[in-house]
Amino acid sequence: MEKFIIREYQSSDYHAVFEIWQACELTLGLSDTFQELERVRLLHPNLFLVLENGKEIIGTVMGSFDGRRGYVHHLAVLPEHRQNGCGTLLMRELEKRYEKMGAVKIHLFVEKRNQAVVAYYEKRQWQVRNDLIMMSKNIKEG
Numbered sequence: 001m002e003k004f005i006i007r008e009y010q011s012s013d014y015h016a017v018f019e020i021w022q023a024c025e026l027t028l029g030l031s032d033t034f035q036e037l038e039r040v041r042l043l044h045p046n047l048f049l050v051l052e053n054g055k056e057i058i059g060t061v062m063g064s065f066d067g068r069r070g071y072v073h074h075l076a077v078l079p080e081h082r083q084n085g086c087g088t089l090l091m092r093e094l095e096k097r098y099e100k101m102g103a104v105k106i107h108l109f110v111e112k113r114n115q116a117v118v119a120y121y122e123k124r125q126w127q128v129r130n131d132l133i134m135m136s137k138n139i140k141e142g
């Protein structure tokens with residue numbers, strides 16, 4: 001059985017991590033440059049996690065905490081390594097870390113084009129919120 005190791009993201013992981021996100025067809029943009037991820041890493045080194053299989057990084061999840069709510073971004077496992085519990089391991093570890101930090105509630109966003117992943121989260125006790133409308137504003141153009 002494969003042995004998985006979860007550890008915190010380091011700057012030198014950037015290219016491997018970015019390639020995983022591309023392979024997983026995540027929507028990537030201005031917030032996914034090396035510099036932006038450095039900021040995330042420095043703010044919350046304990047919440048930005050990668051999963052290795054002994055050879056290479058095969059999965060990621062990036063958390064953040066604003067002091068009140070936690071947020072989960074970029075849960076991704078390389079297609080050839082899916083259905084093996086890696087996504088669940090990453091989410092369990094992240095949730096444990098939020099619990100330790102005293103977070104009461106954590107949020108995540110699913111793009112409508114990625115509807116299929118909703119069932120995945122629902123099986124893991126996440127609830128779809130029909131009482132909220134998400135709104136965003138671009139501060140930086142690009």
Ligand SMILES: CC(C)(COP(=O)(O)OP(=O)(O)OC[C@H]1O[C@@H](n2cnc3c(N)ncnc32)[C@H](O)[C@@H]1OP(=O)(O)O)[C@@H](O)C(=O)NCCC(=O)NCCS
Nearest residue numbers: 024075076077082083084085086087088109110117120123
């Ligand atoms: C969502 C995602 C991270 C799940 O990753 P994963 O590693 O396949 O997740 P898991 O292996 O933990 O769970 C997947 C399924 O495999 C099953 N599974 C887990 N361990 C298993 C094992 N050892 N053997 C066989 N099946 C297993 C789980 O039961 C689960 O099925 P279920 O959802 O019907 O319960 C992955 O599909 C992905 O990267 N998707 C693209 C990116 C994406 O959409 N991210 C979310 C953005 S909001």
